[in-house]
Amino acid sequence: MSRKYFGTDGIRGRANTFPMTAEVAMKVGMAAGVAFQRGKYRHRVVIGKDTRRSGYMIENALVAGFTAAGMDVFLLGPVPTPAVAMLTRSLRADIGVMISASHNSYEDNGIKLFGPDGYKLSDELELKIEQLLDDDLSSQMKECGDIGRAQRVEGDLYRYIEFAKRTFPRKMTLAGMRVVIDCANGAAYKAAPAALWELGAEVVSIGVTPNGVNINEDCGSTKPAALSRKVTEVRADLGIALDGDADRLVLVDEKGAVIDGDQVMATIGQSWHKADRLQGGGIVATVMSNLGLERFLKDEGMNLARTKVGDRFVVSHMRENGYNVGGEQSGHIVLTDYATTGDGLIAGLQMLACLKNSDKPASEAFRKFEPVPQLLKSVRFNGGKPLEDKVIMDAIESAKSELGNSGRLVIRASGTEPLIRVMAEGDNRALVNKVVTDLADLIGES
Incomplete structure (x- = not known):
């Protein structure tokens, strides 16, 4: 089933434009409220948000939907995404919601959903909500006496x-x-x-x-x-x-x-490996992580498992294969000993502990490997499917042949923006630059 609302990380878009409208947000509350109600107890949802102005609009619309479906709502206000994941479990809520477009500018906003275990929803649950969003849910809304309550809670940030x-x-x-x-x-x-x-x-x-x-x-x-x-x-x-x-x-x-996410994962992975805390025999990262990280881990007796880009794919692989350290070069660091999703504060505290233990300045303690020359360019496109164009497909195959066994080429469409990301890395910097520039120019002209 093709996705109309959900992308790689929840629902995201320009605020007050489909799908990031008050109407859709209310339907998300109604649909998720229907999907997650099991049994006859009072059902709970926790909602957090970042600091975007549009968060007020989305928050109120979600409250209307969830309460209409009979769920009690706990409004956390501005809190980190990992706080929503943690508090969903701590408050024994049926579902958690984070209103945020992450690293995007304020014009965008998004809705991320967490299950009662604090993990982001599976594809199956997202598809179930997708189907409900286009259904008439009026018959499944509650009678007046069973409508949910909403309350704003301040102390849970602490x-x-x-x-x-x-x-x-x-x-x-x-x-x-x-x-x-x-x-x-x-x-x-x-x-x-x-x-x-x-x-x-x-x-x-x-x-x-x-x-x-x-x-x-x-x-x-x-x-x-x-x-x-x-x-x-x-x-x-x-x-x-x-x-x-x-x-x-x-x-x-x-x-x-x-110091990027690759060096962070290398530092924490090495520290936990030496302390016999590392599980899975290594770490999980995406196809975007530097080849230097892979070589460093191998030299230290650890493996690197790669996934598609997106922290949900990293977390899924970690859970299925018993890893407890994973993340992305961009800085999503997942430490499942502590959290069910990426947590910048907790990762930062772990790095500060490593710095304290090293008795060295950060420039020495956190430079675990010399990155292989790597170049990433993002190319904006206006509709269509550039990566299915035969000329571009042939150019990609030719570039892979040029890089050979001493490099890697990764080309992918962004899951949140109309961009094609072109990344290459290898020991020959000039070749890497040429491959990325030529492909980016070709895609941009298509």
Whole structure:
């Protein structure tokens, strides 16, 4: 069945434009409310959001749908995506909802759904909700006396802060460390600085003044230049940049250099491997992770399992094959000992623990391997299916032959934007640049 509403990470689009309208959001609440009601107890849903202005519209529409379906709603306000996943389990809710478009600009918004176990919904459940969205659900809505209640809860943010702090090694503190945290003017603007300060760090915060339209604007994990400047300005030991919903991070060392998700996974994987904590014999990453990471893990006696791009594919492989460390080069880091989804704050705390244990500056402690030359270009297209064009298909095969066994080529359509992403890597930098540039130009002209 083709998908009309759900993409690779829930439902996402430009706010007030299909499918990200109040009408669709209300139907999502109604459909999910119908799909998740089992038994005769009072059913619960928790709803969190980031700081986009359109979050008010989507939140109220979801409340209307869920309460009409007879579910009691707990409104968390601005909280990180992983907090919604955690609180769904903690509050014994039937479903969790995060209103966010993650790293996108404020014009977009999205709806992410979690099951009662705190994991993102399976394809089967998403398809069930897809079918219900286009049905007439009026006959399945509740009578007046059975309509659900809604209440706004404030203190549950601190449950998440305490939960995150408990993942930091016992008897270790961040005393004596200066940390810059960039919250992208997003969902973690309260939680992340509070957790770091309570663990003893001297905290310098940026990106903590959301106004509804500045989320991810020249800040956060996708634009770490501001963090780099601040780290060098205040001579911090480490900088942590989260994205709009705080389920991913990138780091900046004391010199202002960016540390991506591959180096984070290498650091945590090596640390847990040495401590005999690593499960699955290695880590799970996507096809976008650098070949240097794969070589490093092999030299350290670990394997690298690759999946399609998307943290849900990473998590699925981890659950099916017994891994407890996985993630993406972009900064989604999943540590299933603690969380059911990517968590930028928890990953940052694990990296701070590694930094404390290393007795080295971040520029040395977190440079685990030399990345193989890699280039990624995103090409915007206006409809059609460029990757099914025969000229482009032939050019892709020719490029793969040029790279041979010393490199990799990955071309994929974005699941959230009208973009084709062209990535190549290999030991020959000039060849990598040529392959990516030629293919990107060809796709752009199609």
